[in-house]
Amino acid sequence: MKLYVVAGSPNSRKVLAVANHTGIDVEVEYLDFFEGDLGNEAYKALNPNAMVPTLVDGDLKLWESNAINQYLADTSENNTLFPQNLAQRADIVRWQFWELAHFNQALGTLAFEAIAKPSFMNAQGNEAVISWAGEQLNRFATVLNDHMQGRSYVVGDSITLADYSMIHVEYFKEMVPFDWAPYPHLNDYFDRMRQAPHWAATAPESADAIGRIPANQSGAGL
Known part of the structure; x- marks a missing residue:
């Protein structure tokens, strides 16, 4: 493999x-x-x-x-990570689809335009796209923040594929031009996952x- x-x-x-x-x-x-x-x-x-x-x-x-x-x-x-229970699997897949289509689509776009382009590609970020991505991130960060209230992980009581999917743009989270202060549950979750050994090793x-x-x-x- x-x-x-x-x-x-x-x-x-x-x-x-x-x-x-x-x-x-x-x-x-x-x-x-x-x-x-x-x-x-x-x-x-x-x-x-x-x-x-x-x-x-x-x-x-x-x-x-x-x-x-x-x-x-x-x-x-x-x-x-991906239990055989069909309901749990569906819940994990739901959050994988969601992060890909919404939360990380916004965060990843913002990171690419505001951080990756000027820092790694010698190019200027598109301000209109940066503005749009910020608006989208605000919308979906609210959803994740509300979901994470009282939770340690996205699905269940231990790390699943949903968590590794959700936090995969973590390295750039604090670099992007976005105010994370209104999302304390989301921030706690990212801080916790940042310390997860299998993730930190990457x-x-x-x-x-x-x-x-x-x-x-x-x-x-x-």
């Missing part, structure tokens, strides 16, 4: 955290975003979107981080390390 990722990529971190949590033996291959590794024809043959992560397990070539996480959880002997060494192959890795073997 081989997993292609980019260091510091939120979606890559999401999958790496689940791999850590389950203890599955996964060979991790880091790609260099700035050297164009994602655009290599060999990699695009695995993932035509030229994005990360991608999991290869035998003949299976699987992309989309939430799908990969469900596969990893079901492949492992760990039944807590953090980039520094901002300069984002997108680069870690010094102790061999690099792309495509």
